[in-house]
Amino acid sequence: MKLGRSHLRIDTWVLRHLQVALSSLGRLYRTPLATLMTAAVIGIALALPTGMHVALSNIQQLAGGWDGAATLSLFLKQEVDEKQIIKLTNKLGAHPKLAEVQLINPDIALEEFQRLSGFKGALKALDRNPLPTVLIIEPLQQYSTPEAAEELMTEFNRLAEVDFTQLDLQWVRRFHAITEIARRGVMVIGILLGLAVLLIVGNTIRLEIQNRKSEIEITKLIGGTDAFIRRPFLYNGLWYGLSGGILAWLLVSISLWMLNGPIERLAGLYRSEFDLSAIDFYTLSILLLGSALLGLFGSWIAVGRHLSDIEPS
Template identity: 60%
Template sequence: MARPRNLQFKRRSRLRLDTWLLRHLQVAISSLGRLLHAPLATLMTSAVIGIALALPIGLHVLLNNLEALSGNWESGASISLFLKQEISDQQARTLQQRLARHSRIAEIRFVSKAQALAEFRRLSGFDEALDTLGGNPLPALLIIQPNIDQATAERAQRLLQELKKLPEADIVQLDMQWVRRLQAITEIAQRGVLVLAGLLGMAVLLIIGNTIRLEIQNRHGEIEISKLIGATNAFIRRPFLYTGLWYGLFGGIIAWLLVASSIGLLSSPVAELALLYETAFSLSSINSLMVLNIFSGSALLGLLGSWVAVGRHLSAIEPT
């Protein structure tokens, strides 16, 4: 007897679950149909939500591209080793050969005193002033390119300190200070985007909450009749929750379209600019995981905004 009762209980539980899912599906479809019957109003509300969401999303994508670009610059950072004035070119070449065997160094380029002077003449235009000196005041230079695994700021800094201890070294400079400043600015901008996303997320909640409030007022009589015939608050609340969810999802789709189209418009000019700087950088668009996060996050915002509005205004409606 126990086994048939267990089977019967499982069948009833499954039937209840199927019924519950079917009712939610029916309410979701009917809420979507109600929105589609007023396409202009739905589009305007969804567009406002989409624009509010597109701003932080677009800034986030822009900062991701900026981080990727600064990462490429960081990997290409070099160390300039200025030798002491008394070091001859032959001694500098000997040092170059010795450092070339260093495990942390990928490449070394030697710039002799004569080459440094010729380049300085070409860039500065101070030919007459240099001629009056009667000699070459510029030292020899070694431009050191660290290995890829040593190209991060911390590891390059350790290599810099090691090179400073060389007896031939006069001045050692790490040519990535401006990259580190850019990274610091990017980090500040990321926090600003988080603050902006929070503020605009609250704005989306208010927009959806106000829209649901107006919907509740328009259906005031229908809600009263439903309560008179015994409908529970959960039953009455359900279509409004799905309405908020649809608004949020539509806003997320519009935000995605806005950001994707903006990246598409900017990608060609950015690629042309990158070619002028002899780099292969290109703007990265929104990946599939980020699209999923946008859609799910916007839908949850819509659901939360409608939940707050329904919980506040539905309890105030009582049949008389």
């Protein structure tokens, strides 16, 4: 007679998985302290990168307002006359990529400069106004990224009336660079702590395998397949990971809630309406799915290494 897997009906198969999943959950529930401690270690390990990610997202959101402030200053040539200036202003006003064009008259600018700089006497000695006409241009939101703004700058530099264009993007770039480094840092910490979660789950499952050695032996004696024996341990790992993920979510949410009051007060001092945003749905899904998978994978490693060592004697 041929040996091999007997074909189970799909509903029987689903029912068996459901049974194992629930009995594994029940087993964890019966040892609440041990389960909670393992889940807490996983939760804390995952809360750190999650919290940093949320903080970083908040900072980027806060900086999102500044990105829009990327403005171009068009310094016009001295010989350009008033008619040409009006023509250029109208032309740029109709430009599809621009939100606003503001004309700064050199006479007004000089007046302001005299008033604010304290060089009143020295400036009066000049026989003519040395200041050029300046057009302050604000691109539309979607053209405010450093790359798009730079493209606009080269476009305007080619205009005959324009002497040179100045784009003050340095600080935007620096800020982007800093947040990019921070993002990478969070990623590295996330990977390291993810590995730690794998080890924690792996070690916990290893101990469980040792505790249930006689059960495994007997199951092998009566014809339990490796898959059958492996299954409850894999579900255990999955539950550990998932409960750790839920705990991490709670920890981060509580921390945000505790920080929210002081941050609102600080924002109020800056007359900002910045509001600390909680974990969004996408991040939460990634956190829970990731933690469950880490638990499953950690237990898979432990089971693969230690289950074959146990053979009935």
